[in-house]
Amino acid sequence: xxxxxxxxxxxxxxxxxxxxGRTSLxxxxxxxxxxxxxxxxxxDTEETFDPASAxxxxxxLRRLLWVRCGxxxxxxxxxxxxxVRCPGFALVALDLGELVVRLxxxxxFRLKFAVRRADVxxxxxxxxxxxxxxxxxxxxxxxxxxxxxxxxxxxxxxxRVRTTTAVLRARHAPPxxxxxxxxxx
Amino acid sequence: MSRFACVxxxxxxxxxxxxxxxxxxxxxxxxxxxTANIKILVDANAAARERDVRSxxxxxxxxxxxxxxxxRSHIEEHVAAARHALLExxxxxxxxxxxxxxxxxxxDTAGLERLIGDPEAIGRRLVHQARTVGLVxxxxxxxxxxxxRVAAASASVPVTVVAPGRERAALAGVPLGVLDLDPPLAxxxxxxxxxxxGEMAALPREGVTIRLGPAGLRAHDQALGxxxxxxxxxxxxxxxxxxxxxxxxxxxxxxxxxxxxxVLTRLCGRLGAAALAADVLDIRLGLASGGHHARVVxxxxxxxxxxxxxxxxxxxxxxxxxxxPVTRVAVxxxxxxxxxGQGGLWQPPVPAIRDLVSVLARLAALVGTDSxxxxxxxxxxxPDAFAMLAFSPPTEPDAPxxxxxxxxxxxxxxxxxxxVDVAVVGERPARVDAQHVVACAGPWRASGxxxxxxxxxxxxxDVALGDGALCRxxxxxxxxxxxxxxxxx
Numbered sequence: 001x002x003x004x005x006x007x008x009x010x011x012x013x014x015x016x017x018x019x020x021g022r023t024s025l026x027x028x029x030x031x032x033x034x035x036x037x038x039x040x041x042x043x044d045t046e047e048t049f050d051p052a053s054a055x056x057x058x059x060x061l062r063r064l065l066w067v068r069c070g071x072x073x074x075x076x077x078x079x080x081x082x083x084v085r086c087p088g089f090a091l092v093a094l095d096l097g098e099l100v101v102r103l104x105x106x107x108x109f110r111l112k113f114a115v116r117r118a119d120v121x122x123x124x125x126x127x128x129x130x131x132x133x134x135x136x137x138x139x140x141x142x143x144x145x146x147x148x149x150x151x152x153x154x155x156x157x158x159x160r161v162r163t164t165t166a167v168l169r170a171r172h173a174p175p176x177x178x179x180x181x182x183x184x185x
Numbered sequence: 186m187s188r189f190a191c192v193x194x195x196x197x198x199x200x201x202x203x204x205x206x207x208x209x210x211x212x213x214x215x216x217x218x219x220t221a222n223i224k225i226l227v228d229a230n231a232a233a234r235e236r237d238v239r240s241x242x243x244x245x246x247x248x249x250x251x252x253x254x255x256x257r258s259h260i261e262e263h264v265a266a267a268r269h270a271l272l273e274x275x276x277x278x279x280x281x282x283x284x285x286x287x288x289x290x291x292x293d294t295a296g297l298e299r300l301i302g303d304p305e306a307i308g309r310r311l312v313h314q315a316r317t318v319g320l321v322x323x324x325x326x327x328x329x330x331x332x333x334r335v336a337a338a339s340a341s342v343p344v345t346v347v348a349p350g351r352e353r354a355a356l357a358g359v360p361l362g363v364l365d366l367d368p369p370l371a372x373x374x375x376x377x378x379x380x381x382x383g384e385m386a387a388l389p390r391e392g393v394t395i396r397l398g399p400a401g402l403r404a405h406d407q408a409l410g411x412x413x414x415x416x417x418x419x420x421x422x423x424x425x426x427x428x429x430x431x432x433x434x435x436x437x438x439x440x441x442x443x444x445x446x447x448v449l450t451r452l453c454g455r456l457g458a459a460a461l462a463a464d465v466l467d468i469r470l471g472l473a474s475g476g477h478h479a480r481v482v483x484x485x486x487x488x489x490x491x492x493x494x495x496x497x498x499x500x501x502x503x504x505x506x507x508x509x510p511v512t513r514v515a516v517x518x519x520x521x522x523x524x525x526g527q528g529g530l531w532q533p534p535v536p537a538i539r540d541l542v543s544v545l546a547r548l549a550a551l552v553g554t555d556s557x558x559x560x561x562x563x564x565x566x567x568p569d570a571f572a573m574l575a576f577s578p579p580t581e582p583d584a585p586x587x588x589x590x591x592x593x594x595x596x597x598x599x600x601x602x603x604x605v606d607v608a609v610v611g612e613r614p615a616r617v618d619a620q621h622v623v624a625c626a627g628p629w630r631a632s633g634x635x636x637x638x639x640x641x642x643x644x645x646x647d648v649a650l651g652d653g654a655l656c657r658x659x660x661x662x663x664x665x666x667x668x669x670x671x672x673x674x
């Protein structure tokens with residue numbers, strides 16, 4: 001799923017409710033990019049990225065450019081616009097958090113052509129879809145189960161969380177792998 | 186057959202001072218430098234040396250030997266300016282000159298006979314040129330640079346010409362001290378009874394090599410009047426500056442950027458023609474108020490392209506705008522020779538430095554320098570402990586990391602952590618604000634820095650709420666307050 005979500009030259013959107021696994025999927029994409037020796041940029045609108053949990057997930061933080069926007073969505077969009085025009089990044093991720101942003105269709109098309117020209121993957125994570133027809137793939141994450149652990153009857157540890165993904169839009173064939181997966185806490 | 190002239194200014198540090206203060210020429214002069222609370226003589230002019238004042242003496246000792254001694258502090262800029270002036274004076278006579286060190290310039294005289302005359306006339310022209318820049322020089326002309334230098338150093342007249350093929354004979358009677366040999370080597374030769382260049386040249390070459398090594402061989406070559414190193418022509422450093430005077434006043438940065446682009450295009454064209462790149466730009470803006478607005482823009486990597494240069498200069502001026510309308514623009518570059526690099530065949534592509542520097546500068550202007558970079562974890566148990574480093578991805582690929590069978594759950598941090606009201610039943614959270622707790626796990630107790638004023642202690646709970654959120658709560662054990670630390674997502 002990460003390979004499909006981070007396809008170069010394409011825009012991918014991941015949407016979902018809070019705690020549905022959106023950020024975990026984003027971090028998995030960042031990990032894959034860093035492990036292949038490439039560099040990624042994360043435009044963090046609400047400054048919610050947690051370096052500690054990302055490092056635990058295997059992200060090489062040295063290969064990550066983290067742009068913190070302090071809740072300013074216009075700044076985040078301008079930062080993304082700059083980064084997708086810089087060739088060499090394998091992945092540019094925009095984390096909109098819970099902000100509901102309306103993107104003009106002209107800006108969405110500009111992003112689409114810039115991404116294609118620079119051959120960079122643009123991954124947008126948010127509550128709702130943003131780029132409309134410009135996105136090649138749009139998926140929604142949903143939480144299925146939570147597994148707790150502990151020696152006694154009262155759990156003392158969050159063990160893992162199971163999520164699934166549903167394809168909302170796919171210009172090409174949707175990913176063939178199973179949409180459900182466990183995330184270890 | 187090559188002929189060389191050596192322009193020699195003796196006691197150059199003192200000569201550089203005399204050049205600045207010509208009235209000191211007739212007086213005994215010493216140049217001093219301060220070392221460890223005492224002043225040591227660096228150099229002295231001929232008048233002072235006649236009174237036994239030598240380099241290395243203390244100021245007190247020199248003053249005792251010569252009560253009328255005038256002293257000046259050693260200023261490096263004076264010496265550098267005099268050295269440059271001597272080179273330019275020699276360049277006015279011949280286009281092929283070599284910088285032989287402070288006070289020494291070698292001149293290739295090939296072809297000058299038809300322009301100036303015999304070697305004596307060439308020597309007189311060089312002496313005259315040196316005098317025009319305020320330096321008193323002696324000139325030696327010979328078949329090699331070494332022989333010319335020895336002839337100039339050992340002569341008492343302004344111009345000494347050694348006839349072609351007579352170098353060895355001309356140097357034979359010169360004392361060995363003119364070569365400035367290392368003290369151990371000079372002491373060895375003195376013990377052997379070798380006192381002149383002729384005696385040194387008469388020594389068997391193989392024996393000198395075996396007993397004295399490369400230093401002895403070099404001294405033997407010099408005694409024979411042979412040059413040890415090839416001629417290295419000196420060219421004056423070019424003037425890398427472009428300027429644009431304006432007939433109108435510029436008040437907006439947009440218009441100023443257009444003018445800067447014109448100036449930078451000319452400058453980059455010159456740099457490109459010389460296969461050079463600039464790593465620092467000096468921007469000097471003449472203002473309508475009569476003053477100047479100067480900025481030094483470090484380009485972070487050597488470049489000769491107009492576009493990234495213009496972007497960096499524009500961003501710098503946006504952050505530090507000129508205080509008044511601009512009437513003149515001047516840009517000078519510090520040129521360096523860029524080293525070309527080649528990317529690895531098997532390495533994944535990374536952003537080119539020229540693109541990355543420009544994008545990072547724009548992002549820094551947009552979000553601030555502190556909000557941009559690569560995070561790095563700090564060696565601390567304190568929650569959310571990290572630091573920001575400048576983004577500089579490693580160029581070498583890493584060893585393949587071990588992949589986890591199960592991917593890890595990510596946390597979305599609240600910054601700052603939001604304070605929440607938590608109802609507790611049986612020491613476990615039962616309600617968070619208006620949401621009831623479906624399930625929870627904990628507590629995970631942590632504390633740190635209790636030895637300091639920044640002490641912290643907390644209990645962490647993983648909580649599933651009724652609205653579907655899976656979050657991490659933290660209870661501050663020092664204050665008893667509950668905080669929403671983050672959201673598992």
